Amino acid sequence: MGVQISPSILTADFAVLADEVERIGNADWLHLDVMDNHFVPNLTFGLPVVRCLLRRSPLPVDAHLMIDDPDRWAPAYAEAGCASVTFHAEAARAPVRLARELRRLGARAGLALNPATPVEPYADLLPELDMLLVMTVEPGFGGQPFLPSCLPKIRRARDLIRASGLQVWLQVDGGISPSTIEECAEAGADVFVAGSAVFSASDAAAQVDRLRALARACVHA
Ligand code: DX5
Ligand code: ZN
Numbered sequence: 533m534g535v536q537i538s539p540s541i542l543t544a545d546f547a548v549l550a551d552e553v554e555r556i557g558n559a560d561w562l563h564l565d566v567m568d569n570h571f572v573p574n575l576t577f578g579l580p581v582v583r584c585l586l587r588r589s590p591l592p593v594d595a596h597l598m599i600d601d602p603d604r605w606a607p608a609y610a611e612a613g614c615a616s617v618t619f620h621a622e623a624a625r626a627p628v629r630l631a632r633e634l635r636r637l638g639a640r641a642g643l644a645l646n647p648a649t650p651v652e653p654y655a656d657l658l659p660e661l662d663m664l665l666v667m668t669v670e671p672g673f674g675g676q677p678f679l680p681s682c683l684p685k686i687r688r689a690r691d692l693i694r695a696s697g698l699q700v701w702l703q704v705d706g707g708i709s710p711s712t713i714e715e716c717a718e719a720g721a722d723v724f725v726a727g728s729a730v731f732s733a734s735d736a737a738a739q740v741d742r743l744r745a746l747a748r749a750c751v752h753a
Contacts, residue, residue, distance in 0.1 A: 536560035540727035542674035550588040555736040561594040568599040572672035610639035618642030631660040669706030674727040678707025690720025717750035
């Protein structure tokens with residue numbers, strides 16, 4: 533698939549979300565951050581808002597569920613039509629069962645890892661997954677600085693994926709901008725979430741193109 537850009541609307545104008553989505557029509561995905569004020573300290577939106585955005589988005593939806601008990605709540609996001617549903621390893625009780633359920637419902641299954649969660653215990657789960665998400669900030673808020681301490685884990689995750697021979701995508705999320713995307717691409721990421729870097733730009737589409745070009749140059753370097 534190569535490099536993909538998935539802008540997060542977390543720091544967009546929530547009063548006009550459908551208009552904000554129109555600004556990034558050249559991106560590959562629309563990243564929606566669902567937060568429940570339990571798994572993370574912040575509260576955003578849930579399925580009703582996601583359903584409305586699914587109807588209005590020209591892009592496939594990449595749902596990032598920062599919620600407790602994804603085993604119970606995540607399948608509804610796949611049923612609603614999210615093309616990719618990512619749940620957190622720290623929150624899931626039965627990640628294999630949940631990933632299988634998401635795939636059965638027609639979504640790509642993603643597993644997210646917080647900065648302090650190691651990737652190695654999940655190596656044997658790669659055949660059950662379509663994407664690994666290595667968080668590059670503590671989840672909960674947009675606009676936080678990128679944590680360079682996550683780079684070795686991106687490299688180890690890429691090595692595990694390569695060794696598996698599987699086509700699992702490796703996403704990074706948090707503090708991704710023109711000044712941090714290259715080191716993530718060099719480390720092996722291929723799907724890039726960017727919130728504030730895209731939505732604070734006056735020309736959001738141009739920023740998406742810029743991020744994509746920077747990452748591509750590193751992936752092929
Ligand atoms: C953080 C969210 C991210 C966030 C990224 O918990 O998962 O998707 O919106 O925002 P930036 O790019 O501003 O760090
Ligand atoms: Zn996210």
